[in-house]
Amino acid sequence: MNTPDSIVAAAARHGLHYPCGDPPGPGQVKAVAPGVLWLRMALPSSLQHINLWALEDDDGWTIVDTGIHAPEVVRDWEALLAGPLAGRPVRRVLVTHLHADHVGMAGWLTRRSGGRLWMTRLEYLTTLAMAGEDATELSPDGVAFYRRAGWDDDAIARYGARLGRFQSIVHPLPDSYRRIRDGETLRIGGRDWRVVVGAGHCPEHACLYSEDLRLLISGDQVLPRISSNVSVQPREPDADPLAEWVASLHKLLAAVPSDVLVLPSHNEPFTGLHARLVALEASVLRKLGKLRSALAQPCRVVDLFAALFAGPMTSDDAMRYSLATGETLAHLNYLLNLGEVEAEEDASGVVWYRVSR
Structure with a gap:
């Protein structure tokens, strides 16, 4: 996990800038x-909003990401289609990844x-699988996953009460789609957009890079003011998404120039891509260091929140806790796969971690 010294030095000289001014209001657009x-x-969360993008596509539009399926979002889409986007049909709806705020209205x-x-x-098929999951109760594997992390009965009950949230804010997908692939060039409105796929935040996240416009639509793969959640999910408890995330940061450093305008899904458009990528990797390194220190003594997952996150973390907020x-x-x-940490499950099914002896 080493970023070349030349890139670190260059990134340190150039911070982030936000050249696009105020965001558009509901039912409005901004070039x-x-x-x-x-x-x-x-969005009905602390994020408050998601950024979406409309690309002129000859006589129509390509829409990138969609918002959640909710009455107020339907209202705003109807206003856009009748107003600023009127006169040109939507030819394509391109979704960067499977999270509900991106795919919900697709x-x-x-x-x-x-x-x-x-x-x-992977994003299309995983969305279909998630939409088809039983939304009435947490599966035995899901209960065991959270038990291993140290959750108590109350935490599991609070999380179970949220089941069905994904299905409630994602409109059923069409039964067919057009697959996009890493490295593929899409022709949109007379310009080439190269697909750059990342991972870690989700399985196969698509970013779009236009060399002609010096523009990167980054989705959630690069955000300027917050870091994307990189999580292990109950369906794949042994996954190593952090390794995929760091590899994706390096991939973007190599594939996309630093002087592009980045169009993220949250916060505002910014310049300073390489500086942000270096900062994101530095944050990973800091968290790993804090985790190593905390693991001098055996700990459960829930005992380690204070080492990684600011402020208290309680099961009262089931989503944040999960x-x-x-x-x-x-x-x-990540540390287990490096051999730096060992894990042992106790008789009650809780896993305890500590640095390797």
């Missing part, structure tokens, strides 16, 4: 580059417009 419009949709938009859904294969669990496990699995 950020020739043929590229900035849209925003509200089925609605494709049915409403007749446009086709474009996604990477995200913290998944992210802590991502760091632990």
